[in-house]
Amino acid sequence: MLGPVLSKDFYLRDPAVVASELLGKMLIRVLNGELVGGMIVETEAYYGVDDPASKAYQGKLTKISRVMYKEGGITLIYMVHGNWLFNIVTGPKDVPSGVLIRAIEPKIGIKLMLRNRNVNDLRELTSGPGKLSQALKIDKSLNMLPVYDPNSPIRIHAYKNIPSNMIERSGRIGVREDLSIPLRFYIKDNRYISKK
Numbered sequence: 001m002l003g004p005v006l007s008k009d010f011y012l013r014d015p016a017v018v019a020s021e022l023l024g025k026m027l028i029r030v031l032n033g034e035l036v037g038g039m040i041v042e043t044e045a046y047y048g049v050d051d052p053a054s055k056a057y058q059g060k061l062t063k064i065s066r067v068m069y070k071e072g073g074i075t076l077i078y079m080v081h082g083n084w085l086f087n088i089v090t091g092p093k094d095v096p097s098g099v100l101i102r103a104i105e106p107k108i109g110i111k112l113m114l115r116n117r118n119v120n121d122l123r124e125l126t127s128g129p130g131k132l133s134q135a136l137k138i139d140k141s142l143n144m145l146p147v148y149d150p151n152s153p154i155r156i157h158a159y160k161n162i163p164s165n166m167i168e169r170s171g172r173i174g175v176r177e178d179l180s181i182p183l184r185f186y187i188k189d190n191r192y193i194s195k196k
Contacts, residue, residue, distance in 0.1 A: 002026055003158025008148040011072035015045035015090040015097040018072075020185045021119045022088075023167060024160035027104050029136040030153045036109030036136055039125055039159055040101055042186040042193045046087075048096035052177035056096035067144060068096035075154060083130025086138050088147055094140075102173070102184070103127050105192040106135070128194040162187055180196040 006025065020043075028037040034096055048056040048068065055078075056065040067076045068089055070190045076087040076098055091097045104126045106113055113125055113135040126132040133139070138154065147156045169182040173195060 002028075005150045006156045006158060008071075008073045008124055008146070010087060011090050011148065012092055013072075013090065015047060015099050016181075016183060016185075018090045019043040019045035019099045019183070020167060022099060022101070023185055023187055024162040026100060026107065026157040026159040027132075027136070028108070028155050029138065029159055031112065031137055034109055034112060036113050038104035038107040038132075038192075040103075040156075041105050041190045042101075042103035042184070044100040044102055044184040044185070045090075046098050046100065047179070051179055053172055053175035053179070054096070066179060068098055069094055070144075071140050072097075072145075073146055073148045075142055075145045075147060077138060077140050078132075079140075081130075084133040084139050085129045086133055086136075099128060101132065102129050103186075103192055104132050105190060123191055125196070127192050146170065 022040050022043050025040050027040055046054045056068045059068045064078045071093040072090040072091050076089050077084055087098045088098045093124045106125050117135045126135050142154050145152050166188045168186050168188045170184045171182055172184045173177050
């Protein structure tokens with residue numbers, strides 16, 4: 001059963017904690033009055049000025065990084081290689097950080113998501129950040145929206161609590177330079193993650 005929308009306080013914490021605890025939660029998108037979405041199975045945490053893979057590295061101020069300085073719990077959506085990436089800002093105001101949602105396990109509105117992606121294979125539907133954005137029709141029109149608002153067109157609900165022994169960690173994918181601590185989190189043996 002879909003639980004309540006996660007509160008704003010959930011996001012006002014360290015991005016690695018948020019990234020880990022988002023596993024098992026439900027990402028919901030309202031699309032033409034229909035609900036589509038799935039269980040979050042893979043995330044990555046990003047820090048700020050000291051994180052070489054972060055948009056806010058060395059205090060750079062751009063359209064994208066400015067959003068990271070806002071209070072946690074809002075969406076940050078930007079394009080990389082022709083794909084929209086869905087992130088959630090974390091932490092307190094003026095401390096830039098965030099979490100990238102990399103993959104979900106499709107649960108709700110699957111037929112509509114398959115049409116949006118023009119695929120038939122469920123494993124291919126949302127197993128990567130660009131794929132899930134296509135399936136859920138996420139684009140920059142959803143930028144800076146609160147995911148903790150029950151009336152938001154994109155939000156995160158409580159669903160399952162994943163035990164720590166079922167959570168794997170690795171380095172982040174596709175970054176030129178990474179931090180020494182593994183900041184990618186995923187549910188062990190889940191068939192919908194982007195990569196092992």
